[in-house]
Amino acid sequence: MYTQFFNFKEKPFNLVPDPGFLFLSERHEKALTFLEYGLSEKAGFIMLTGEIGMGKTTLIRYLINQVDEQDTDVAVVFHTNVSGTVLLRRILSEFEIETEPGLDKASLLELLYELFIDRYAKNRKVFLIIDEAQNLSASALEELRMLSNLQTDKDLLVQIIIVGQPGLRDKIGSNSLRQFAQRISASFHLSPMTKDETRAYVRFRLERAGGNPDLFTPDLLEKLFVVSGGIPRTINLLCDAVLVYAFADRVSEITKDHLDQVIEDKGGMGVFTAMDMENDPVSEPEPEPEALPALESRIKEIEGRLTCLTAILDSSLAETESRATFCRDQLVDRLTRLYKEERKKNQSLIFHYSRLKEKYTALLADQNRIENYHTRLDQCGK
Structure with a gap:
């Protein structure tokens, strides 16, 4: 409509995320650097967050356009308000892997593992990008964490970028997703332009x-x-x-x-x-001056309780980690002992097998001699 009037070749302010119109502000340039670094260094999870309309999807599409398709497979999932099982199906679909209806979660994970191992064997990199990740349920995030467990002694078989609104950071910061948060190797938050x-x-x-x-x-x-x-x-x-x-x-x-x-x-x-x-008329009213002392006292009380709860939580976590270490050592000792016992049994079986084989060989030789003796007797009788 107005493009010809103002001599534009195309609309300059289209709302569609167009990598060709990517403007690298200082924050956007740093975000792109973080993403490129995370991918080049084969980091685990990479997280990009920002308010609605900050250009996160445009950055991701620009990054995808820079990927060399000769040695890299990329899957992008946009619809994330789903269960963990449905998320796995969508990931497989983006990698162009067909799945039969009714497959359970274990079977879907197995298909993904086979896919990643196959790509690794062919010396191909695998990138998985989850957009609008703030909508992921706890079970879906757990499935993503399980995918990151698949690795060789030196390399991860899949690199995962999660992109979402600030609520994603709050969700991952919860205690229930502590293990997931520990997998994030690089994180960046996009702030508005100056x-x-x-x-x-x-x-x-x-x-x-x-x-x-x-x-x-x-x-x-x-x-x-x-x-x-x-x-x-x-x-x-x-x-x-x-x-x-x-x-x-x-x-x-x-x-x-x-x-x-x-x-x-x-x-x-x-x-x-x-x-x-x-200009929002529903904004919270400021407290009256005479209410401030009581409010400050209440805040201090809450802070005190929070400090106590933090100390209790840290103590519990330390105790849990100590027990986990003890149990792990016990398990290792038990497995080592079982291995040694099985090895002894193996050696004993091999020894008895050798003795039996010797006896069998001797009996076979005696049988051949007897048959030869009878053959000669028959020849002499004739």
Whole structure:
């Protein structure tokens, strides 16, 4: 619609995650470096988090485009609000492995193990990317952890990247997923862009689409940062709407007035801005001054209880780890003893087998001699 009017080759603020329009702000560049490092160093789990619309999926698609398909297999799972068994089916499907209906979890895991071992034998790398991972259930996360157990003495057979909103970090930080958290080798959280980065982002996308990078006036860009909070998707929504309004007015210079009009009319456009949060009438009321001493006392009491609970938890964990170590040593000793006993039995069986074989050979030789003797007797009688 407005692309021809503003001499664009394509829409500059499309909401579809397009790696060709990836703008590497300082935080995005660091995130990409973390991801590339984790993959090159064959780390276990790699986690990327950020608020909605921060460009996580665009980063992942850019990363996938850099992968050499000659020696790498990549699977990306987007729909994650499923059980652990369904997640395994979707992973297999993304790797183009057909599964029969009714297969249980153990059979699905076996198919994945066979796939990873086959790729490793062919000297191929395997990447598994889970997007929207904040929706994963605890059972699904546990299945992913089990997949990471598959490794050789030196290499992991699959590298897993989990991408999600900040809630993912809170979920993995829970005690029930402590083992999972210990598997994460690299983690990065994407934060919003700064004012200068927001301005550079808009200019970059305008120019990348073939248009004039100075199409938006400085005062518009100034307010754009304030209302968008530096979140790429919100910037795209606002800028696309601004271009529509300017096209309707048939003007070649787009000013803050157009952005003001968009913000005023945004109710029916699905545009959410940082200003909405500031103007939220349902915000929590500030406590009255006379209530502050009681509140501070209550906070100190809670902090004291939390300290006690932390100490109790640390003590319990230490005791559990000590018992686990003791049990492990006992198990190793028992297995060593059983192995030695089995080895002795083996040696005894081998010895008896040798003796029996000697006797059998001797009996066979005696039988041959007797048969030869009878043969000669028969010849003499004739």
